[in-house]
Amino acid sequence: MSTRTLALGPDTRLLVLRVPAGRIEIHAADAFATAGSVELTAADPGDPAAAAAIDAAELSASGVRASVTVRDTPSSLSVDDGAIRFSGGTVVAGNIGGVGNTAVVIGGTGATAATSAGVELTASVAPGTEIRVITTSARVIGRGDLGAVEIVTVSGRVDIESATSVDIDSGTGPVRAHVTISADIHARRGDVDLTHAPDVPARLLRVHSLGRISITEKGQDR
Secondary structure (H helix, E strand, C coil): CCEEEEEECCCCCEEEEECCCEEEEEEECHHHCCCEEEEEEECCCCCHHHHHHHHHCEEEEECCEEEEECCCCCCEEEEECCEEEEECCCCCCCCCCCCCCCCCCCCCCCCCEECCCCEEEEEEECCCCEEEEEECCCEEEEEEEEEEEEEEECCCCEEEEEEEEEEEEECCCCEEEEEEEEEEEEECCCCEEEEECCCCCHHHEEEEECCCEEEEECCEEC
16 A cells, blocks of 8 residues: 555644654645644655555544654565665675675676655644654655644754744754744754744744754844
8 A cells, every 4th residue: 555544633733743764744724624634655656665664554543632653664675677776774785794705796787776765744734733753864844833843853854834832853954943932953963944933032942053053033133
């Protein structure tokens, strides 16, 4: 199965997403206040690892809380026309363990390695919905007016159009967000672009990064 959908009822106020890789896009709009949804699709329709991950994904919605968990799939390796295609795990090339003159040659010279493109998750939620995301490398996009947003990511890009607050822990990906109440952003290497409503106190805007930091109020530099 390459597509699965979770229906969200009018009581949904918290959406928890765990997606290792791919793309996460969340849309908040009045039109979804009574009937939202979460859809999972493979970023690459021909990716068997993504399809398997979607099949094994856990989707649930009960009361105010809904959650989607996509787990890493077991490693798989295949050879197609001189290309090594690998999904999950780790690829190691070269002399392993000092075993001289031991090698695996597949398809001659110019062989390539390809990893899974991951899963695309698209959510439609009511304005003010709280979002929690845990990912390794998925890009996270929030559109519309979200509630409190919490994100933990290793290397994915984060772009939140508007939220009451953000609590973001990022490894290397850039972070861009707009808040109306507060922000707590830790980006170890990525650049941070934060905008905020004019009445947000500076003490509620906490940003730490080894990259570039920009904090603006309604587009005006602070």
